[in-house]
Each structure stands twice: as structure tokens, then as C-alpha cells.
Amino acid sequence: MTAMFEQKHAEELQQLIEKALKKVQATSENDLCKYLPGPKGGYMHHFTLRKLKHSSPAELFALLQKFIMQLDHPIMLDPKPRAPRGSRKKKDFPSFTLTDIERVIELAKRYGDKDLVARFSPKRPLATLKRELIRSIKENKINLELWHAYVEAISAMEQAH
Numbered sequence: 470m471t472a473m474f475e476q477k478h479a480e481e482l483q484q485l486i487e488k489a490l491k492k493v494q495a496t497s498e499n500d501l502c503k504y505l506p507g508p509k510g511g512y513m514h515h516f517t518l519r520k521l522k523h524s525s526p527a528e529l530f531a532l533l534q535k536f537i538m539q540l541d542h543p544i545m546l547d548p549k550p551r552a553p554r555g556s557r558k559k560k561d562f563p564s565f566t567l568t569d570i571e572r573v574i575e576l577a578k579r580y581g582d583k584d585l586v587a588r589f590s591p592k593r594p595l596a597t598l599k600r601e602l603i604r605s606i607k608e609n610k611i612n613l614e615l616w617h618a619y620v621e622a623i624s625a626m627e628q629a630h
Contacts, residue, residue: 482526489537493545498522504543505532511549587617595622 489501498518505513521529537543565573570589577585593601598619605612 478526482530485530485533489533492537493543503545504537506546507549509549512546598622
């Protein structure tokens with residue numbers, strides 16, 4: 470008896486969803502989210518809509534009725550305001566410009582600190598390292614920094630796999 474009751478409500482909910490889709494001229498259920506308010510502002514996330522559809526169909530039914538079907542012109546909600554990009558960066562860590570980094574590399578080279586040079590130097594792709602290494606071999610030049618960068622790139626690639 471309960472299964473038949475739930476089946477009937479599921480069918481009613483599906484019919485309401487289809488009517489709501491037609492009313493707002495949407496193509497998928499996810500588009501309905503933009504008309505339903507979310508719990509923390511903005512509109513409802515599509516995962517929340519799916520969850521409500523299965524766990525609390527009566528609540529979803531009521532929301533669709535209130536925010537879409539009962540209004541002459543349903544209102545599309547703005548998304549939830551988000552923090553601006555980069556706002557989660559740590560305040561106590563200084564930010565370096567490209568010029569600052571180049572100066573650090575130059576100073577490290579002057580003092581012979583190869584570890585610091587390697588740490589602040591931009592990582593070059595493996596293909597670029599191979600080309601530069603082959604070119605140096607053809608020119609009969611020994612470039613230990615290039616060789617070490619190549620070895621480091623290969624070992625990093627092996628560790629990733």
C-alpha cells in the first residue's frame with residue numbers, strides 16, 4: 470500500500486517538474502535550480518535538487534509550487550556570492566614579482582648556491598630539456614645545470630607514475 474502511495478506522489482512530482490520546465494522554457498531539471506532559493510543564499514545547487522527529489526519529494530513539490538507554478542513570471546535568482554579569486558591566500562606570506570625572483574636567481578648564481586637556483590628557476594617541460602640537452606651535445610658543450618634539470622624532470626615523472 471505504501472509503495473503505491475509513493476509511486477503516485479513520484480508521478481505527481483514528475484508531472485509538476487515537466488510543467489515547471491515548460492513554464493520557464495527550460496530544457497533540463499538542472500535549469501529549474503535557478504528559480505529555487507538555496508539554503509545559504511543564491512539559487513539551489515543541482516545536487517540538492519536531485520537529493521530533494523529522492524529524499525524529500527514533498528518539500529521539492531512545495532518549492533516548485535511556491536517559486537515557479539504560483540507566480541505569473543518566475544524570477545531567476547542570482548548565484549550565491551562567492552569570495553573573490555585569491556582571497557584565501559595567506560596574508561603573512563610575501564608575494565614575489567617576476568623581477569624579485571629573477572634577482573634571487575641572479576644572486577644565488579653569484580654565490581654558487583645551485584639548490585636555490587634550481588628551486589627558484591622556472592620548471593621547463595621535459596621536451597624542452599631534451600632539445601636543449603641534445604643541442605648542447607651537438608655543440609660539444611657540457612652544461613651540468615641542464616643535465617641535472619633533465620635528471621630531476623625524469624625522476625619527478627617516474628615518481629608521478
